[in-house]
Amino acid sequence: MQQILFYILALLAIAFSIATITSRNAMYSVLSLVATFFALAGFYLMLNAEFVAFVHIIVYAGAIMVLFLFVVMMLNLNQSPVNIPRPLLARLAAVVAGGIFGLTLVAALSQTILPTSAESTALAEVGSVRTLGKMLFNEFLLPFELTSVLFIATMVGVVVLTKKEE
Amino acid sequence: MAQIFNIVPLEHFIILSLILFSIGVIGVLLRRNMIVVFMSIELMLNAVNLMAVSFSAHKGDSAGQVFVFFVMVVAAAEVALGLAILVMIYRNVKSIDINELKQLKW
Amino acid sequence: MENLIWLIPTLPLLGFTVLGLGARSLPKGMAAFIGCGMIVAAFLLSVGLAGPIFSGESLSQDLFTWMRGSRWSVNFGFQVDQLSWMMMLVITGVGALIHVYSAGYMHDDERHNYFFAYLNLFVFFMLLLVMGNNYLLLFAGWEGVGLCSYLLIGFWFSNNEYNDAAKKAFVMNRVGDLGFLLGLFLTLTVFGSLNYSELFAEGADLEAYGSTAIFTAITLLFIVGAAGKSAQIPLYTWLPDAMAGPTPVSALIHAATMVTAGIYLVLRSLAFFELAPFTLNVLMWLGLATSIFAATIGLKQNDIKKVLAYSTVSQLGLMFFALGLGAYVAAFFHLVTHAFFKALLFLGAGSVIHGMSGEQDIRKMGALRKVLPVTFIVFLIGTLAIAGIPPFAGFVSKDQILLAAYEHSPVLFALGIGASLLTTFYMFRLLFLVFYGQSRADHHALEHAHESPLSMTLPLGVLAVLSVVGGFLNWPGLMGGNFWLQNYLSPVVKEAEKHHHISHSTEWGLMGLVVALVLATIFLAYQKYISKAAVPAEDANEAGVGKVLNQKYYVDELYDAVFVKPTQALSAWLGRIFDPKILDGLVNGTGTGLVAFSSAIRKIQDGAVGIYLFIFAFGILLLLAFQFLF
Known part of the structure; x- marks a missing residue:
């Protein structure tokens, strides 16, 4: 299923x-x-x-x-004319480039030896709020706090950017 | 609970996320509309998120999922700023066609 | 007293510092006083070391560690043994006299104070050279005296010719220094040390370190250095040109002290040289060849200082000859007596030049005996000393060299006598042409001709006395002496084994033969230059052998053609073709190439974001492909 x-x-x-x-x-x-x-x-x-x-x-x-x-x-x-697509050649190039990109990635995967799976008993806990919370507020406390700084900076930046000039 | 990777191998998750990522790349290259380019970038970020969660589940390590949170945070900030810049560009150039944006060389 | 060894070289350095800094503000009298005072003080301090030195001790004083390598270190320290003490006495003693003399000689020169500063610096470096307790310090002094020599030869630098002479001296010395330096490197590599105390320690087994080839290589390199500094073939040509400097400089640096550094080096390294018989042979023939070669050139020179310069080269050659023969003490003895009488002759010549308002051509002198009586007497003494008339200093030292040559082989003895007689001849030619006969000076110079002031005649007097009695330093046993110098030097310098002993009667006979030949030569010179009143021809009128001698065997021209001209041609080519076309081409080409490349690739940067994204994705693709597919 x-x-x-x-x-x-x-x-x-x-x-x-x-x-x-x-x-x-x-x-x-x-x-x-x-x-x-x-x-x-x-x-x-x-x-x-x-x-x-x-x-x-x-x-x-x-x-x-x-x-x-x-x-x-x-x-x-x-x-708007922005929705008019690019010339055919450019589109073809974009698709081919992206396709080759994907192929390269898949080729890379085929050469990678993936690790074997962990014990199934532990898996249930991995995604739980409790586990994630503990991890976030212990090991990743500093990055977590820093994200708030990032947000403040972003907010200020956005306000400054979009504010109409006097 | 049944182990998902017994039913669907890890490789399939990875290949799926690679496909989504490549579609994102194609979108970035294909479109002239800056908003769609932005969305393609979001698509790529989500492809990476999917991969991270897959590995996290596979390895039984929650760190991968915590990383996903951070990616989301950064993506949110990026989108907010990016859209703000986009609005500014539109106000100045009256266009959001990336082909019109040739002022970078000055 | 022994703790003040460091003060001996420091005093002249202090003098240099004070005089150099205060050159513009110090009055001349004060500058001269400081300059002379420092040297005299250094001399007195040196004399103060007599006690321990005479009792056969070797004093040393380490100031600080100068350099440290992983397996070797060199201290900045002094060592005063019998050899270096005698050198110090000569340097500071003769140096002090020449300083006093300079006070008179340079009195009217506007750069008088600089002159004393340089002289003091020279004395400092020379003391460093002889007092250092390792080869590196010797080398430092060696280079330093070369620098001072350059500064003082080119002292009157507004004259381009003098500048060229200074440069020539410096470059020629450089060639020799390179050899010396390589020798030092080799020494350090082989023995792992440059300190005398380690290299020449009592009972040190030098032979354990290397084969004869190693010692031959080291000593040959040392000889290259010594040949440069002591003006031996093939590097001697700078010394005659060095006469461009003020006469006291010629006396101090280019006769009495600096040029003897090569002999000092050999004596210092005797332990090496004795293990390299081949080098000693080279040394012998080199010295003999230089001696005869320079003496023959001296026969036809007409510049009073040039004659003395070639005579110096010749006498230095004689010293090397003696070293090569193994007559080390005789060589050193001759070094000391030569310092006395050659300094005397140079200062006398300086007095003549001073009296004649700067005239140096002996063809324009004559009959100066009456005008410059004091100068005449001391010059006569100097000439008798260098010619080898008993009992003057030169006779005794030269005789011992010739005796050593006779012990080796009569042929060498004959060649040595030949060089010696040539010296006698041109020295008396000089004496007769300058002080006897008819005056050939122009009236203007003659009117102003005057005897030199006391500050100049006093040193002359002292040196004259030394030239007379200097021989008693090593008075031969044959004539009731006790070879004092030989015994004195015995802790440092040991005479080589005598090949076979000469009987007393042979010795007397040889001595008599030499004196008779010398007297005959003097008579010959008298015949030619006084009885016939011959005056050397103008340079242009010389012909045949005379012209070749007058033109110094065209050695300068030869060097010019072999070394200077090709170098200049190469430089010209480099300057005309290589530098502007190739080097500038490379540099400018880099610039223009970059500009061209930039204007080509700037088209890629058209500011279109879409293209950027393409290139961006393509770059990542390449990176991935490179990472995973290859």
Whole structure:
């Protein structure tokens, strides 16, 4: 059952991501990307990473994509020439380059010896809120605190950037 | 609980994430619309996240998932700033076509 | 007293510092007083060491560690043994006299104070050379005196010719120094030390370190250095030109002290030389050849100082000859007496030049006996001493060298006498042409001709006395002496084994023969230059052998053609072709190439973000491919 679920989700993720980069309308792109993210959240659940899955939905689908949507609507670029695709040759080049990129990565994978799986008993705990919380506030306390500095800086930066000049 | 990797091998997760990443790369190269380019970058980041979580689950080490949080944080900050810059560019150039952005050489 | 050894070289250094810094502000009298005072004080301090030195001790004083290698170290320290003490006495003693003399001679020179500063610096370096307790310090002094020599030869630097002479001296010395330096490197490599105390320690088995070849190589390299500093073939040509310097400099540096550094070096390294018989042979023939060669040139020189310069080269050759023969004490003895009488002759010549308002050509002198009576007397004494008339100093020392030559082989004896007679001839030619006969000076110079002041005649007097009595330092046993110098030096310098002993009667006979030949030569010179009143021809009118001698065998021209001209041609080529075309071409080519390359690749940087992204992705692709596929 899970096997079938995995391949269906994988198919959906790939299809939506292709839709994201190909659709002429930026609005559809955003919505396709949201769908892709939901598929990804499905994988996270499958991997016993429930907390990551929920945070993923909340942060990406809920916050980041809303921001995208907002900007797309604000700029209202549906009729803009920006949606006219590049010349065929450029498109072909882009696809070939990306394809070779993926092939190289897969080739790299084929040469990699993957480690064997850990004890199954430990796995249930790995993705739990308790484990993640302990880790985040012990080993990764300093980076965690630093992210708040990053956010402050970002907020200030965004405000300064978008503020209309007097 | 059943071990997921007995049903779906780790390689498949990795290949999936590589495919998503490559699609992101293609998107960056293919599109002129800056917003879509941005979204392609988000796609790449998520491909990496998927890989990190897969490895985390595979190895039984939570650190990978903590990393995912940090990636999300950075991505959120990046998107906020990036979109702000994008809005600024639009205000100045009246376009978000990356082909129009040729001022970088000055 | 022994703790004040360091003060001996420090005093002249102090003098140099004070005089050098205060050259513009010090009054001349004060500067002269400081300059002379420092040397006199150094002399007195040296004399103060007499007690322990005479009792056969060797004093040493280490000041600090100068250099430290992984397996060797060199101290900045002094060592005063019998050999270096005698050198110190000559340097500071003759040096002090020449300083006093300079006070008179240089009195009207506007750079008078600098002159004393340089002289003091020279004395400092010379003392360093002889007092150092290791080869490195010797080398430091060696280089330092070379520098001072350069500064003082080119003292009147506004004259381009003098500058060239200074440069020539420096470059020629450089050639020799390179040899010496290589010798030092070899010594350090083979023995792992440069300190005399370790190298020449009592009972040290030098032979354990290397074969005869090693010692031959080291000593030959040392000889290259010594030939440079002591003006031996083939590096002697700088010394005659060095006469461009003020006459006291010629007396101090280019006759009495610096040029004897080569002999000092050989004496210091005797332990090496005795293990290298081949080198001693080289030394012998080199010295003999130089001696005869320079003496023949001296026959036809007309510049009063040039004659003395070639005579110096010749006498130095004689000293090397003696060293090569194994007559070390005789060589050192001749060094000391030569310092006396050659300094005397140079200072006398300086007095003549001073009196004649700067004239140096002996063809324009004559009959100065009456005008410069004191100078005449001391010059006569000096000439008798160098010619080898008993009992003057030169006779005794020369006789011992010739005797050593006779012990070796009569042929060498004959050649040695030949060189000696040539010296006698040209010295008396000089004496007769300058002080006898008719005056050939122009009226202007003659009107102003005057005897030198007391500050100049006093040192002359002292040196004259030394030239007379200097021989008693090593008065031969044959004539009731006890070879004092030989016994005195015995802790440091041991005479080589005598091949076969000469009987007393033979010795007397040889001595008589030498004196008779010398007297005959003097008579010959008298015949020619007083009875016939011959005056040397103008340079242009010389012909045949005379011209070759007058032109110094064209050695300068030879060197010019073999070394200077090709070097200049190479430099010209480098300057005309290599530098502008190839080197500049490389440099400019790098620039223009980069500019061209940049303007080519700047087209890639068109500012279009899309292209950047492409290149970016492509770069990552390449990196990945490189990482994983190869």
